[in-house]
Amino acid sequence: MAADGAGAAPFIQIEGVSKFFGTFPAVRDVSLSIDKGECFALLGASGCGKTTLLRMLAGFEEPTSGSIRIDGQDMTRIPPWERPVHMMFQSYALFPHMSVEKNVGYGLKHEKMTRAQRRDRVAEMLDLVQMSGLGSRKPHQISGGQRQRVALARALARQPKVLLLDEPLAALDKKLREHTQFELMAIQARTGVNFIVVTHDQEEAMTLADRLAVMDKGQVRQVGRPLDVYENPNSRYVAGFLGTVSQFEGRVIRAEGGTVTLSVADFACEISVASPLDTRPGEVLTLALRPEKLRLTRERPEGPNTFPGTVKDLAYFGKDSLYRVILPSGGLISAHAVNARRGAQAPDWDEALWVSFEPGAAILLRD
Amino acid sequence: MRALTGLSQWFDRRGWRDLIIGLPYVWLLVLFLLPFLIVLAMSLATRTPTAPPFGYGGDNPLLNFEGYARLFTDDLYIRSFLTSLMNAGVATLFCLALGYPMALGLTRISAGWRGILLMLVILPFWTSFLLRVYAWMGLMGRNSWFNGLLTDLWNWVTPEAWALGHIPMMQTNFAVVLVMVYTYLPFMILPLYANLERLDRALDEAAMDLGSRPFRVFVDVTLPQSVPGIIAGGLLVFIPAAGELVIPTLVGDAGMPMIGRVISDEFASARDWPMASSVAVVLLILMVGPTILYSRFNARAEGSGPLEAQK
Numbered sequence: 001m002a003a004d005g006a007g008a009a010p011f012i013q014i015e016g017v018s019k020f021f022g023t024f025p026a027v028r029d030v031s032l033s034i035d036k037g038e039c040f041a042l043l044g045a046s047g048c049g050k051t052t053l054l055r056m057l058a059g060f061e062e063p064t065s066g067s068i069r070i071d072g073q074d075m076t077r078i079p080p081w082e083r084p085v086h087m088m089f090q091s092y093a094l095f096p097h098m099s100v101e102k103n104v105g106y107g108l109k110h111e112k113m114t115r116a117q118r119r120d121r122v123a124e125m126l127d128l129v130q131m132s133g134l135g136s137r138k139p140h141q142i143s144g145g146q147r148q149r150v151a152l153a154r155a156l157a158r159q160p161k162v163l164l165l166d167e168p169l170a171a172l173d174k175k176l177r178e179h180t181q182f183e184l185m186a187i188q189a190r191t192g193v194n195f196i197v198v199t200h201d202q203e204e205a206m207t208l209a210d211r212l213a214v215m216d217k218g219q220v221r222q223v224g225r226p227l228d229v230y231e232n233p234n235s236r237y238v239a240g241f242l243g244t245v246s247q248f249e250g251r252v253i254r255a256e257g258g259t260v261t262l263s264v265a266d267f268a269c270e271i272s273v274a275s276p277l278d279t280r281p282g283e284v285l286t287l288a289l290r291p292e293k294l295r296l297t298r299e300r301p302e303g304p305n306t307f308p309g310t311v312k313d314l315a316y317f318g319k320d321s322l323y324r325v326i327l328p329s330g331g332l333i334s335a336h337a338v339n340a341r342r343g344a345q346a347p348d349w350d351e352a353l354w355v356s357f358e359p360g361a362a363i364l365l366r367d
Numbered sequence: 368m369r370a371l372t373g374l375s376q377w378f379d380r381r382g383w384r385d386l387i388i389g390l391p392y393v394w395l396l397v398l399f400l401l402p403f404l405i406v407l408a409m410s411l412a413t414r415t416p417t418a419p420p421f422g423y424g425g426d427n428p429l430l431n432f433e434g435y436a437r438l439f440t441d442d443l444y445i446r447s448f449l450t451s452l453m454n455a456g457v458a459t460l461f462c463l464a465l466g467y468p469m470a471l472g473l474t475r476i477s478a479g480w481r482g483i484l485l486m487l488v489i490l491p492f493w494t495s496f497l498l499r500v501y502a503w504m505g506l507m508g509r510n511s512w513f514n515g516l517l518t519d520l521w522n523w524v525t526p527e528a529w530a531l532g533h534i535p536m537m538q539t540n541f542a543v544v545l546v547m548v549y550t551y552l553p554f555m556i557l558p559l560y561a562n563l564e565r566l567d568r569a570l571d572e573a574a575m576d577l578g579s580r581p582f583r584v585f586v587d588v589t590l591p592q593s594v595p596g597i598i599a600g601g602l603l604v605f606i607p608a609a610g611e612l613v614i615p616t617l618v619g620d621a622g623m624p625m626i627g628r629v630i631s632d633e634f635a636s637a638r639d640w641p642m643a644s645s646v647a648v649v650l651l652i653l654m655v656g657p658t659i660l661y662s663r664f665n666a667r668a669e670g671s672g673p674l675e676a677q678k
Contacts, residue, residue: 059575060572060576082578089572093567093573095588106574106587158578
């Protein structure tokens with residue numbers, strides 16, 4: 001995907017949008033640019049303003065200030081029924097008194113189409129979501145996963161420029177989620193419609209989205225490709241929200257050539273981290289370590305960033321295990337180990353180990 | 368002692384459940400079915416000059432269908448049935464027309480206002496029903512400010528040839544319908560409100576999102592889903608209105624009595640209890656019809672109600 005604002009105006013442009021409910025700022029000065037065909041995710045904990053932002057895109061809420069442009073048109077004051085934007089609701093909001101076909105065809109009533117064209121379009125949509133043959137059922141006669149497909153077909157039937165998805169996978173069970181996730185991506189690729197997904201589930205956001213925005217307290221904290229945001233979070237909040245991290249405070253000893261050396265009270269050694277941050281000696285920074293980037297070994301490995309610890313807790317998930325290692329200082333650090341070999345003797349409770357990581361594996365954070 | 372323990376064990380096991388389920392049935396049996404059977408028996412008796420003024424046997428046939436026969440031959444009964452159905456029907460329609468927007472409004476305002484307005488809907492019940500009917504009689508009388516105001520309005524909008532000194536409102540079916548609408552409006556509003564309040568607002572938004580303007584949303588989404596509420600409110604207004612006695616007696620046209628008035632007159636003035644009972648039985652059968660239809664509809668709607676569909 002192209003970077004923000006490269007030459008042509010972005011397809012969806014949100015500029016300085018704020019929304020106050022009374023005196024409560026639900027969304028504060030959010031600006032985002034989304035390119036055509038992109039699948040964009042708004043990610044955040046509940047109450048972070050992501051749903052309010054989505055509702056402003058749909059037209060259900062009017063921004064207190066700022067503007068929203070879609071495909072060059074100012075949408076800020078356009079009512080929902082005139083927007084080329086359709087929404088897949090979290091509850092699916094299927095009309096209970098209408099059949100699946102009627103639901104899917106509902107929006108087409110407002111299009112200049114013949115009855116036959118309308119019927120064809122409904123059939124085509126049901127085919128797209130693999131619901132052909134169930135058109136005459138009522139919503140309460142189909143399963144939750146099928147309802148979601150109908151909701152998707154209904155929202156896509158009028159060929160919107162933008163499809164808004166509010167927690168699209170939240171109501172599905174785990175098996176169905178994975179399947180639906182890939183299906184959504186395939187449908188997005190096939191239709192080329194811009195998807196904007198609101199979710200509190202970081203995995204969902206990372207797999208679905210080309211780019212995502214992490215929101216907190218009504219503000220956008222970081223925007224970028226899932227990979228960039230995950231590997232290079234710009235704040236402790238983002239690092240903690242996207243995946244798990246263990247965070248430690250460290251004091252900068254020296255910085256040279258992109259490598260910062262810190263003393264971390266919790267580790268009994270000096271730590272070298274590759275970081276683009278411009279640091280001063282003596283400055284206190286946060287060292288964030290992702291569990292999968294740590295190595296646990298019985299023998300002391302060669303190299304920097306090696307310190308001892310004892311297994312306090314372990315959770316066996318089958319394909320991998322999560323260890324909680326207690327450090328000499330009493331601090332805890334989480335480490336992931338993939339159970340790659342059958343019958344291998346994995347570290348056990350209360351076992352003394354060495355923890356180590358590459359200089360490039362840790363993240364230094366100032367905020 | 369052992370018997371008592373056994374009894375208490377049985378009671379613990381299923382006694383409470385049976386008791387709770389059984390009570391309403393006992394209630395219906397004693398206070399509805401039994402009296403109805405008495406009325407039914409009375410309707411088949413023969414009028415006598417004794418006290419109580421009916422009897423069986425002797426010179427009289429054990430089953431006397433004369434009352435029912437008269438129902439279909441004497442056009443007083445047919446006309447009063449029709450008057451009742453018409454008055455009740457018109458009152459129900461007006462209650463719906465007035466009550467629906469009010470019920471819908473109640474679901475759309477802030478919780479604080481909702482409490483106040485709901486209380487205002489119920490508030491008239493706190494004063495005597497008779498007192499309220501008398502108040503309307505005062506308002507509709509020929510010398511009241513209300514009648515004067517309406518008369519002026521009438522004279523202003525209509526040609527001079529139609530000018531009136533006052534509008535004859537009292538002793539008309541108009542007065543009956545007006546007071547019935549006033550009296551029964553809460554019975555329309557409350558079930559409608561209960562129905563509309565549990566509708567999922569996301570459905571409205573979905574319809575809007577798919578291109579429908581608010582009125583279209585109402586027609587496509589809100590109205591079809593409120594049919595059970597409309598039927599419930601309609602029955603709650605129509606059934607008592609059709610059998611209404613006090614309102615037509617006080618403000619109605621004595622020349623066009625409603626069926627409640629006829630029953631009352633047969634019982635009290637004519638002392639023809641078998642005849643009055645026959646009318647009452649037929650009225651009940653007429654009213655049970657729509658109720659059964661309603662519960663049929665309800666049972667069917669249960670399966671596809673808005674709550675069910677969201678599960």
